[in-house]
Amino acid sequence: MRMLPTGEYIPGHSFLHRLDARVKLPCFFILMAAVIGAASLWGYVLVVAVIAVLILLSGLPLPAAVASVRRIYGFLLVIFLMNALFFGGEDVLASWGIVQLSRGGMEQGFRVVGNVVLILVLGNLLTMTTLPTQVTAALASLIKPLKFIGVPTEEVAMILSIAIQFIPTLMEETELIKMAQIARGARFESRKLPERAASFIPLVVPVFISAFRRAEELALAMEARGYRNAQNRTRRKKEPLALRDYGALTVCTLICLVQFLLRRC
Amino acid sequence: MTKMSAVQRAVFTAVCIGLCVVLPMAFHAIPNAGVIFSPMHIPVLLCGLICGWPFGLLCGLAGPLLSSLITGMPPMAYLPSMLIELATYGLVSGLMINLVNTKKLYADLYISLVVALLAGRIVAGIAKALIFAAGKYTLAAWVTSYFITLWPGLVIQLILIPTLVVALMKARLIPERYPVQG
Amino acid sequence: MSIQIEHLSYAYRLPSGEKVEALKEITCTIATGDFVGIMGPTGSGKTTLLQLIAGLRRPTGGRIRLNGKDINAHGYNRNLLRQMVGVVFQEPENQLFATTVEKDVAFGLKYSGLSRPEITARVQWALETMGFDFEKIRNQSPLALSGGEKRRVAIAGVLATKPQILLFDEPIAGLDPYSRQHFLHFVTKINQAGTTIIMVSHNMEALAEYTRHLLVLAQGRLIDSGPTREVFIRLKQKHSGAFGQTEAQKITTLLAKNKLVLPAAVVTYDDLLSALKQELAGGGPG
Structure with missing residues (x-):
């Protein structure tokens, strides 16, 4: 399919579109760390809620934001199976030779797949709102x-x-x-x-x-x-960051901090 | 390869970075193409070999990064390990091509490529084991995933890259490494 | 090898969801052995049309038939299609890749089923048709040749499969007048030998003097088609040359502005010459 010089960018005027890219990039990495740092159910609830809010703030239709996830569906299945069957964790449910289906493995599988999907969606939000x-x-x-x-x-x-x-x-x-x-x-x-x-x-x-x-x-x-x-x-004169940029950076950092505090509990 | 001006190296590197973004898209439409090897390896290795290690390093870092940010390939989740692997390819291929001097173009290229590809895999493997999956990687899994998948990638790069270098020399776009005298 | 194009459409979606209709409901027939020109402003879908006829893209609507058979139907022999239809894109020298000219030209014959000696004979024929000395050129690197030689090698590569239909996308753009003449001459010879030629061009003189039928595209639609002369005359009458007119037509307009009116049927330089001679001989038609 034809790719425009604008890649995956979808034009718009949402909050995310108007955020400065110099803030969006670091925020993305901060939130990515928050996703990887999720260690409990509440940890995941937090990041999913954050991402849901971001999707709303982006003005993008939901199918667009999750499009690339559907494309790698098979891949995700393989990752899940590899973890579920080869993890060698506790609570073995069944085993055939070196293949061991374990509860620990399945949990790990869900975690890895979940992380991949969430980071993918975050990435989409970035690329679709930034030229x-x-x-x-x-x-x-x-x-x-x-x-x-x-x-x-x-x-x-x-x-x-x-x-x-x-x-x-x-x-x-x-x-x-x-x-x-x-x-x-x-x-x-x-x-x-x-x-x-x-x-x-x-x-x-x-x-x-x-x-x-x-x-x-x-x-x-x-x-x-x-x-x-x-x-x-x-060089062209650089535009100064706006209040919303500082705000976004602060909020993201806070979210990440909360996530790591949650790990302590 | 040392006879190119700084501007030439810079622009060639820019084009290689551009190709890091474009090639995966072109190959995506061809069934099974991206699965066996990442087309992004080609411009990075070539950049290191032709322009030298600083540019190879830059290409290895910027290529996957820009590609992920612009086209979403590779997905962000795989970006860190790809960055480390490709940066090593670009760096080592550039270093090796300067160190090796067998007076034969193909020998120089093969040696540099093999060392670069091995180094890249090893460094990325170590990084993955240490940083990303701390503790959960068993030695067997690491060996399996890295060396078994190394072989096809290696063969492909060994076939494609020297062909590319020779083609570029024939088209007089890059200087001959061992110019024929007289 | 007649080509029937029926309600052909091609549309695609941008990432933003917007739909772009590159071609809309094109219907026309191209007879075997015809020499057809395709003209139209940039972006009117000309290249896309060529790509569809060559089977390189699938239409989103309508169909293309070669000798009555739909080329996109399930089970159509794609390998055969590649051999029967040859495409020369813009700047074809960009496709060269092999270590020797002989290998590059032979590339298209890889799956042709011909034997080694037959392939070599074909390659020789193709290169000689493009004006090369086979023995001199066969082992040279195609990438080290001059621009003009590269283009001729690239075209030889397409000729090697002896296609029944040849598609050209702006083949003479950027060529000097001598090379242009040479190319059009060669295409005419091939056409006379029975190959159907479809040529996209912006060069009005080339279209007026060499093609027998014209297709005029604008914004994805076929706005006119028919015998070349008639199309040029209609274009001038209906659109005052907005979609292209020959230099001879422009001169006629200029003369008319200065009170010297020539008959409307002036399309080529030859027409212009005879009209002027008539004018000077006795003044006025008939």
Whole structure:
């Protein structure tokens, strides 16, 4: 399916849409920690409630927010089974050789699957309310402190923003090349592994060649226009964070703290 | 590979990061493709080999991160272990290609790739065992999941990556490693 | 190998849920051995139409029949479809990947069932048709060739399967006038040998002078179709050339503005020349 330069982004004006990406990214990771830290039933109730509120705040229709969960349904089943049958926990319910269905394993299975689903939904909420360009700008901002340990943050920021700008073109080219090769009879099957790998050459080689060609053109253009290093680039003025951004950050941190306090009980 | 300017390396890295986002989507439409190997490994390894270890490292970190944030692949839950694995690939492949000097292109590439892939698996495995599943990983499970799945990935990268490097050299997009004199 | 397109539609959904209709209810028939041009503004669905005819996308509505059989029906031989229909996309040189020209051109014949010597013979024929010396070019790296050579190798790769239908997406865009001439000449020869040609182009002169029928697309709809001359004349009359007119037509308009009115049937430079000669000889039609 066609991917827009905006990825999974769904336009909107909800609270989540209006939050600054520089706050949304850390909040996401904080909430992810809260999910992983859930150790009891109340712990899970907390995070599920938080996520439900977030879905409301995002203005996104529920099916959209959980779409990707349905896609990996099979995968989740495998993870659950692997834990349930191989965990080797207490309370063995049945066993066939090395396979042991245990209560501990099933609990663990639910926990792992639950974590994956919750983090997935959190991730969706992030990607659906944030434009890719906002994401890279936020990343560039957030890595600024690394400057103190010698990381060339301006150069990294520039590379990230060039990468983002290339994505739509690369996407189009890849689609065209794929279709052209399929039209010539390319097949990506085969029993034997080396053959299977080799069958991707007609797709992978042209894609990389055309991508590197564009890169070379850009590099030449940049050098021709006197580009020397990323420090001297003119930058757009950064918008200051709003009250809601600080509020969101505080609330998320509090939620995480509560979660870890709950673990103590 | 040392003859490229800083700007060239930067832009090539940007393109590799872009491909980290684009390739999984393209392969997604092909049945069974993503299951055997992650298409994201290719641009990261290539970036390390061609542009050097700092850029390989950046590609290994930024590629999966951006891909997850923009397209949702890989799902956030798998991001940390992928980050560690791919960052190691980019870093080690870049380091190795500078250290190795057999005067034969293919030998250099194979050695660098094998070491990078092994290192990546080992580091990611250790990280997983220590951080993410503290204590619950048995040695058997670790060995199984990492080395049995290593083999197909290794074969695929060993076939695809040298082919890519040679193609890029033939197209004169990257400098020849051992230019034929005279 | 006639092509029947019946109520063909193609739509897709954006992540935001919005529906995009790339093609809406296209119906037309292309006879065997015809040379058909497809024209229309950017975004009118021309490339999508080619992709559908080549079986690279599935229509969301309607059907495409080759010699009466629906190509998207269950059980249709896809392998055969790939051999029968050849597509040359824009900048086909981007598809090259193999270590030698011979291997790249032979790629399409992998599942053709031909024997090794037969494949080599085909590859030789295809490369020679594109003006190459087989022995000189066969072992060269396709990636190291010049731009023009790359394009010809890419086209040879499509020709190698001896397709009965050839689809071209803007084949002459970006070519210098000499290469353009050369290409159109070669396409005409192939067409005369019996291959059906469908060519998307923005080049009005190429369409006017080489194609026999035209399809005009705008915003996913087929707004006109028919013999090339008639379509150009109708387009000028109904839309004042908004969807494309030849240089000769533009000159005719300019002359008319300056009180020199030529007959409406001027489409090509030849028409223009004879009309002007008539005008200068005795003035006025008839």
